[in-house]
Amino acid sequence: MSAKSMSTESMSAKGSSSVTVNLKVNNKAVTETCAANTTLDELLREQLGLSGTHIGCDTSQCGSCTVHFDGRAVKACTLLVAQCEGAEITTIEGLGTADNLHPMQAAFRECHGLQCGFCTPGMIMAAVDLVHQEETLDEQKIRKGLEGNICRCTGYHNIVRAVATAAKKMRN
Numbered sequence: 748m749s750a751k752s753m754s755t756e757s758m759s760a761k762g763s764s765s766v767t768v769n770l771k772v773n774n775k776a777v778t779e780t781c782a783a784n785t786t787l788d789e790l791l792r793e794q795l796g797l798s799g800t801h802i803g804c805d806t807s808q809c810g811s812c813t814v815h816f817d818g819r820a821v822k823a824c825t826l827l828v829a830q831c832e833g834a835e836i837t838t839i840e841g842l843g844t845a846d847n848l849h850p851m852q853a854a855f856r857e858c859h860g861l862q863c864g865f866c867t868p869g870m871i872m873a874a875v876d877l878v879h880q881e882e883t884l885d886e887q888k889i890r891k892g893l894e895g896n897i898c899r900c901t902g903y904h905n906i907v908r909a910v911a912t913a914a915k916k917m918r919n
């Protein structure tokens with residue numbers, strides 16, 4: 748993570764400050780100024796209107812805030828915006844479109860890998876990274892790879908089926 752051109756300026760006598768960062772979000776260049784303690788999930792949702800990134804626990808446990816940071820899955824609630832200078836961020840909105848779903852999104856739909864959908868954006872972003880990282884995937888590897896993403900509804904079985912289905916399509 749680079750912080751090469753981040754600028755920080757004092758905002759009050761109490762020491763609170765703001766940061767200005769330049770990054771790419773879903774392939775679009777973005778320059779944003781926010782409070783220095785703003786996390787990436789807050790920037791995405793509140794300043795950029797990308798509400799597909801959900802906030803569940805806000806303590807790095809549930810995975811509902813998972814996005815890609817330079818191509819790797821990260822929990823956006825664990826990153827300060829100040830750590831994102833120069834980064835390429837992809838959110839669920841940048842993965843596919845309603846008319847042209849990413850194979851992972853299509854597989855979740857086809858295999859009924861969601862119910863309420865709260866965990867789904869984060870689960871899909873984590874699953875895409877898992878497929879990219881692992882040359883082969885079986886049920887055990889999928890369950891282990893997604894253990895940082897919690898789903899309260901599905902019992903996981905259909906999520907595992909969806910990821911296995913998408914992995915085949917992504918590799919063809």
Ligand code: FES
Pocket residue numbers: 801802803804805806807808809810811812813822823824825
């Ligand atoms: S909101 Fe980030 S891990 Fe739960």
Ligand code: FES
Pocket residue numbers: 860861862863864865866867897898899900901
């Ligand atoms: S579908 Fe409801 S939390 Fe996973």
